[in-house]
Amino acid sequence: MTVKPTPPVDAWSKPYWTAAQEHRLILQFCPDCQHHVFYPRLYCPHCDGERLAWVEASGRGVVYTFTVVRNNAPSAFSADLPFVIAVVRLAEGVQMMTNIVGCDPAEVYMEMPVEVVFEKLNEAITLPKFRPVNKDSKG
Numbered sequence: 610m611t612v613k614p615t616p617p618v619d620a621w622s623k624p625y626w627t628a629a630q631e632h633r634l635i636l637q638f639c640p641d642c643q644h645h646v647f648y649p650r651l652y653c654p655h656c657d658g659e660r661l662a663w664v665e666a667s668g669r670g671v672v673y674t675f676t677v678v679r680n681n682a683p684s685a686f687s688a689d690l691p692f693v694i695a696v697v698r699l700a701e702g703v704q705m706m707t708n709i710v711g712c713d714p715a716e717v718y719m720e721m722p723v724e725v726v727f728e729k730l731n732e733a734i735t736l737p738k739f740r741p742v743n744k745d746s747k748g
């Protein structure tokens with residue numbers, strides 16, 4: 610059985626992955642131009658500011674766009690078919706590539722309200738994913 614690839618953990622993205630292990634979603638925030646920033650970076654992409662700080666995210670957003678993967682070449686992801694790859698626009702204004710879980714892929718639609726859930730991949734990586742709001746109790 611093949612193993613799923615894991616995201617690289619850089620010095621500047623390590624706080625993000627550590628928070629995810631604790632089931633917290635954090636984003637960078639630039640105090641100079643007041644923009645949230647995702648993915649983790651060394652400098653603000655809006656103003657080149659160097660003072661990016663970590664802040665708690667709401668964990669809420671909407672589906673900006675998505676696709677349902679129903680078939681692909683044999684891989685570590687085969688057991689997950691069908692699954693939803695989506696871009697979620699968080700309330701803070703940034704967008705994240707992620708999966709929509711906790712519902713039938715046929716139920717997903719653009720602008721669907723979603724909230725973060727956390728899926729432990731291994732000892733080092735827990736992935737933030739999103740599920741429909743009000744699908745079931747928060748946990």
Ligand SMILES: [Zn+2]
Pocket residue numbers: 639640641642643644653654655656657658
């Ligand atoms: Zn900035």
